[in-house]
Amino acid sequence: MELVKEQSSVKQDIEQQDNKQIDYNKISTSEDFKQLLLNKKKFIISYTIFYLAYSLALPFLALFTTILNVQVIGDITLAWIYGISIIFMSFWVCSVYVKKSAEFDEKVKQIIVKEGL
Amino acid sequence: MGWDIILLFVLMSIGVLFITYYASKKTKTAGSFYTAGGGLTARQNGLALAGDFMSASTFLGLIGAFSLTGYDGFFLMYGALVSFLVILFLVAEPLRNLGKYTLGDMITARFKFKQVRGVTAFNTIIISVFYMLAQLVAAGALFKLLLGIPYNTSVLIVGVAMLAFVLFGGMTATSWVQIIKAVLLVGGTFIMFVMVMWKFNFNFIGIFTDMKTATPFGIDFLNPGLKYKNGWDAASLTLGLILGTAGLPHVLVRFLTVPNAQVARKSVVWLMWIMGLFHIMVVFLGFGAAKLVGTSNIIEANPAGNMAAPLLARYIGGDFMFAFISAVSFATILAVVAGIVVTGATAFSHDFYNEILKDGKATEKQQMFMVRLASILITAIAISLSLFLQNFNVAFVASIALTLAASSNLPVILLTIFWRKFNKTGAIFGMLIGLISTIGLVMLSPNVWNPEPGVALFTGNPIFPLASPGILSIPLGFLGCYIGTLIGARKSKNVEDNFSEIIVKSNIGNDVKGVVNH
Numbered sequence: 001m002e003l004v005k006e007q008s009s010v011k012q013d014i015e016q017q018d019n020k021q022i023d024y025n026k027i028s029t030s031e032d033f034k035q036l037l038l039n040k041k042k043f044i045i046s047y048t049i050f051y052l053a054y055s056l057a058l059p060f061l062a063l064f065t066t067i068l069n070v071q072v073i074g075d076i077t078l079a080w081i082y083g084i085s086i087i088f089m090s091f092w093v094c095s096v097y098v099k100k101s102a103e104f105d106e107k108v109k110q111i112i113v114k115e116g117l
Numbered sequence: 118m119g120w121d122i123i124l125l126f127v128l129m130s131i132g133v134l135f136i137t138y139y140a141s142k143k144t145k146t147a148g149s150f151y152t153a154g155g156g157l158t159a160r161q162n163g164l165a166l167a168g169d170f171m172s173a174s175t176f177l178g179l180i181g182a183f184s185l186t187g188y189d190g191f192f193l194m195y196g197a198l199v200s201f202l203v204i205l206f207l208v209a210e211p212l213r214n215l216g217k218y219t220l221g222d223m224i225t226a227r228f229k230f231k232q233v234r235g236v237t238a239f240n241t242i243i244i245s246v247f248y249m250l251a252q253l254v255a256a257g258a259l260f261k262l263l264l265g266i267p268y269n270t271s272v273l274i275v276g277v278a279m280l281a282f283v284l285f286g287g288m289t290a291t292s293w294v295q296i297i298k299a300v301l302l303v304g305g306t307f308i309m310f311v312m313v314m315w316k317f318n319f320n321f322i323g324i325f326t327d328m329k330t331a332t333p334f335g336i337d338f339l340n341p342g343l344k345y346k347n348g349w350d351a352a353s354l355t356l357g358l359i360l361g362t363a364g365l366p367h368v369l370v371r372f373l374t375v376p377n378a379q380v381a382r383k384s385v386v387w388l389m390w391i392m393g394l395f396h397i398m399v400v401f402l403g404f405g406a407a408k409l410v411g412t413s414n415i416i417e418a419n420p421a422g423n424m425a426a427p428l429l430a431r432y433i434g435g436d437f438m439f440a441f442i443s444a445v446s447f448a449t450i451l452a453v454v455a456g457i458v459v460t461g462a463t464a465f466s467h468d469f470y471n472e473i474l475k476d477g478k479a480t481e482k483q484q485m486f487m488v489r490l491a492s493i494l495i496t497a498i499a500i501s502l503s504l505f506l507q508n509f510n511v512a513f514v515a516s517i518a519l520t521l522a523a524s525s526n527l528p529v530i531l532l533t534i535f536w537r538k539f540n541k542t543g544a545i546f547g548m549l550i551g552l553i554s555t556i557g558l559v560m561l562s563p564n565v566w567n568p569e570p571g572v573a574l575f576t577g578n579p580i581f582p583l584a585s586p587g588i589l590s591i592p593l594g595f596l597g598c599y600i601g602t603l604i605g606a607r608k609s610k611n612v613e614d615n616f617s618e619i620i621v622k623s624n625i626g627n628d629v630k631g632v633v634n635h
Contacts, residue, residue: 027625028617037624044206052359055199059192059355062341063348069340074322075329079341083191084400087393090198094389097205101382108625 027115036107043100051093055086121437122264125444133282133451136293140286147471147484150287151218151463152373159380161296163387166371168295170197170362170392171302172453173446174255174515179396180429181422183403184415187328187338190403192351196358198392203363205385210378211534211623212369219460220369220526221468227533227619228541231473236548237529238468241366243552244521245461246499248365249454251515253503255423256450262424263443269504275447276500279455283462283492291455292374298448303395305445309426310398312433313405324404331408338407350583354516357587361519364526367460378626405429462491513564513584517555520587524594525551532598534623537616542605543598550597551590558586 027033061082062068068079144150157165175197183190216223221237253272260271282290317324325339332338345351362368372381406415406425409432418424427446431439466488471479479487506514525548532539532547559565561581567573583589 022618022621024615024618024621027621033621033624037620040624048203048206051199051202055195055359056352056355058195059345059348059351062188063345063351075325075339076322077339079188080325080339083188083195084397086195087198087396090202090389091393093202094205094386097202098382098386101210105379112625 027111030111030115032107032111032114036104036111039107040104047093047096051089054089058082058086122440122443125440126447129444129448130278132297133278133294133448136297137282137286137290140282140290140293143289144285144287146481147466147488148218149289150485150488151459151467152370153288153292155374155376157292157374157380157384159375159383160387161292162371162375162380162384163391164299165292165295165374166368166384166388167303167391167395168299168449168452169368169371169456170388171299171395171449172252172255173259173449174251176302176306176449177255177259177423177426177446178421179399180402180406180426181415181419181424182344183400184406184410184425185412185422186344187332187334187407188341189344189351190400191341192345192354193358194396194399196355197362198389198396200359200362201385201388201392203359204368204372205382205389207534208363208369208530209372209381209385210626212530213372213375213378213381214623214626215534215619216373218373218467219464220366220530221464221472224529224533224544225472226622227615228544230541233541233544234468234472236545238464238473240521240525240548240552241464241468242461242495244364244366244518244526245457245464246495246502247514247518247521248367249457249461249495249499250503250506251518252450252454252457253499254506254514256454257503258419258423259446259450262419263427263446272500272503275450275454276496279451279458280492280496282451283455283458284489287488288374288459291452291459294448294452295456298445298452299391301445302449303391305430305442306395306398306402309402309405309430309433309438309442313402313409313429316405316409316433321401324401327408328404331404332412334412347583349588350585353583353588354585356591357516357520357523357585360523360527360587360591362522364522364530365519366464366522366526367457369526369530370456370460370463402426402429405433409433458492458495461495462488465491465495516585517559520559520585520590521552521555523587524555524590525549527591528594528598532595534619536602537614538602538606539598540602540605540608542608543600543602546601546604547594547598550601551594554593554597555586555590558590562586 062079068077068082070078072078072081143154148154179190179194182193212223215226219238220241221234224237225234253275256275257268257272260266261268266274282294317327328338329336334343337343375381375384403425406429410425410428415422415425415428418428427439427442430442466484470487471477471484528551529544529547533544558581561579563573563579563582563584565574566577566579568576568578570576
């Protein structure tokens with residue numbers, strides 16, 4: 001409602017640009033924003049569970065069991081491959097994040113335009 | 118100590134002075150002192166972050182750990198890398214979007230109370246001093262070994278040299294020293310890596326076969342469990358490392374030295390690649406040290422293995438390589454300590470002095486004076502404490518700082534951004550309970566209590582069985598937040614809730630006007 005009023009006068013609009021109170025409640029309850037948050041949440045939570053589980057499993061598998069002591073290539077055991085794989089897992093998860101957040105950035109831009117921020 | 122070591126140290130010092138001179142011309146305002154004016158690029162900030170994380174204890178400690186404990190070196194190493202995923206996914210962008218100079222800014226963006234800011238700043242300073250202690254103790258031990266300078270003198274030299282460039286150059290000088298040091302460290306590591314693998318004919322599979330007979334541990338060297346007999350201890354350590362970094366104030370501040378969330382994100386990507394490749398090389402350098410230098414020589418030089426890397430450098434590259442690695446280690450310690458001091462001093466000057474005492478109305482001149490005074494005070498406190506701690510295990514002191522960060526800072530950071538019902542009482546409770554429980558559990562742990570007289574501070578059986586308390590203290594930190602929130606729920610009903618603002622700002626960013634103005 002307030003935003004509509006502001007548009008009534010260009011001059012008033014410019015004046016109000018400086019001390020306009022952004023209506024955060026309105027933005028946070030808008031459908032676009034809620035959708036963005038939901039998508040972000042799904043993505044962040046699922047990947048966070050994955051990389052935490054992947055890396056926290058190592059001390060338990062390595063020290064409570066001996067299943068990682070199997071030789072795979074030459075004298076390299078599964079434990080070493082698991083350990084090094086955490087580094088590559090991190091590269092991969094990181095690149096997924098970058099791709100995914102480029103999508104989110106696009107959504108944010110749309111919201112900014114739509115809400116006239 | 119040869120002339121080539123002295124020459125390299127002199128060159129390194131001239132370089133640092135040069136950077137400081139240029140940085141001091143740019144450091145005219147408190148904002149530029151605190152966070153380099155928020156003007157770093159993604160690559161610069163990524164390198165500086167990598168620099169923060171490749172501290173002397175990481176570089177020397179990890180190579181030492183792989184050379185002496187074989188597989189168990191992993192438990193000390195990979196947590197730090199994964200922790201940057203936690204930062205990337207959960208902390209970096211909201212922090213950039215909400216904060217200005219300090220962690221206190223971010224938390225008080227939601228809870229606009231001086232108590233909240235005060236507790237956050239207090240926490241920042243405590244964690245910074247602990248982390249700095251670890252670095253200073255390492256510095257003292259290192260220079261005693263490398264150059265034969267007595268412990269107390271080395272700590273003083275590091276403190277004074279670091280203060281000189283912090284006082285004039287602030288965060289800009291700190292960042293540039295950090296960036297150049299990161300390049301030198303990664304470069305030096307790469308050269309050593311190639312030279313070591315040359316000795317093994319670049320046979321990455323055969324080197325494992327060699328390691329079976331290279332150490333007195335035989336095949337056990339390649340299997341987990343050489344050092345960690347208790348899986349819970351290793352898990353607790355890993356958890357502390359993974360979550361601790363995401364709460365370390367001097368790491369978090371790095372996300373305030375960039376202009377926006379996109380750059381913050383890209384700097385983590387730079388960091389990931391630099392650190393990941395560094396970690397892979399570290400594994401093989403540890404092998405190289407064990408095989409070429411020999412376990413007994415490494416232990417003889419330093420029982421904790423801290424000399425494995427310099428000794429390996431001397432073995433493969435002669436005195437010059439030894440001097441180079443020593444000089445880079447010196448620059449590393451300077452840069453890391455400087456970053457911590459700037460963070461702690463900023464919390465003091467910006468949070469305590471400007472925001473709490475002066476209601477945000479302190480002049481630039483007053484703030485510049487306070488931040489410099491605080492830098493001197495924090496350094497003086499850390500130096501005097503470190504003189505008493507010289508016989509403490511460095512990794513232990515550093516792990517307290519990390520666990521403190523994970524238990525007291527991280528829960529509050531996460532809940533501030535993600536939990537609508539979280540309130541002021543919850544934030545204060547969480548931080549204090551995290552802080553107290555970590556220190557309390559450490560006081561009851563095997564680090565402080567040992568049945569054999571003289572091994573630890575007190576003689577007796579430890580009440581808490583694990584050396585690193587993270588696995589218990591981190592959940593306690595979260596629990597503290599929850600209980601505090603329940604207690605404060607009635608009171609905060611009357612307080613206007615600005616979670617909508619927080620969630621919009623942290624997701625949409627500082628394109629919205631009035632959020633951050635650098």
